Amino acid sequence: MTDFGFEVTQTSPDAPRALRLRGALTVQTLLRLESVLADHAGQGALTLDLSDVGHMDTAGAWSVVRWSERHGAQVTGLEARLQSLLDTVAAAMPRPDPPEPAPRGLREMLEGVGRGVVGAGRFLTELAAYLGVFLARLGRAARHPSEFRLTSLVHHCQDVGLRAVPIVALMGFLIGIVLAFQGSVQLRQFGAEVFVVELIAISILRELGILLTAIIVAGRTASAFTAAIGSMKMREEIDAMRTLGIDPAMVLFVPRILALLITLPILGLIANIAGFVGGAMMAWAELGISPWMFYVRLTEEISIDHAIVGFSKAPVFAVIIGVIGCHAGMRVESNTESLGRMTSAAVVSAIFAVIAADALFSVFFARVGI
Incomplete structure (x- = not known):
């Protein structure tokens, strides 16, 4: 019996409907069987009546078992030999392993803390190694200028610095x-309204100007570095570079991190100037402090030490952002899920590291009295 057919019967309005299949449920009729079962999915209680099925192989049995388990349908009418085949296929169906219970207790908690500390230490060690690689390649570029890629540096300066000017100035x-x-x-x-000038100047010069600029750059640039280098790693372009004798660190790391070192202080300066303009306008509108009075108090009462403190942080922030972005890009695996995960991790890590470094700077300058 090789033909295949079906009909839907219902003995009474209250009884469940029965889908009666007849013929052969084999691999030859599998597509038609799947189509019929899909058409009757989600239509309430249904019983599969297989009393008119004369032949069935494992493909047909697999389709029947899968559909009946998904929709809670009963299978009736099979003769003994076909029922035995159906039971064998049902027993061989893969079942997901039950989830392991989450470990609880002091020991497991301490183990989790220990694993986190070890992971953080390994992460910091890898960042230090990438920093060392950057410094070594930068030194080699200074000794052999022909190996330095000036065009790449200019391109990244435009991408990292020039294109970030509008958002930094607005911020x-x-x-x-x-x-x-x-x-x-x-x-x-x-x-004491007149002291608002000192409040604005010291806050922006020492902390907010360069810190918020670094956070914006971390969000833009760390993700861009990770995505660019990670995409190249996914497409095996970095392996191709090594095969051709090209040093990926010299080509990918040095121009990007050096572009950050050059442009981040400039972006910080732009943010400071924009902050002074915005503060002067609001002080004029709210307190009646004219722009000329604002400028006089700014130049006479504010020490240059505050600007030095702020701008001394810029190179450190730039190196942190660049190293984290390049490190995350090199950790991307050969799938898009890894690329998205590492891009997000790079942004979070860069912003956290910038804020932590700023806190250490604040403590240091407070200790030395600057």
């Missing part, structure tokens, strides 16, 4: 406005 401008407005509200209570 600095808004930060200046917010500081002036909030400072005026608080200082007016004590009749």
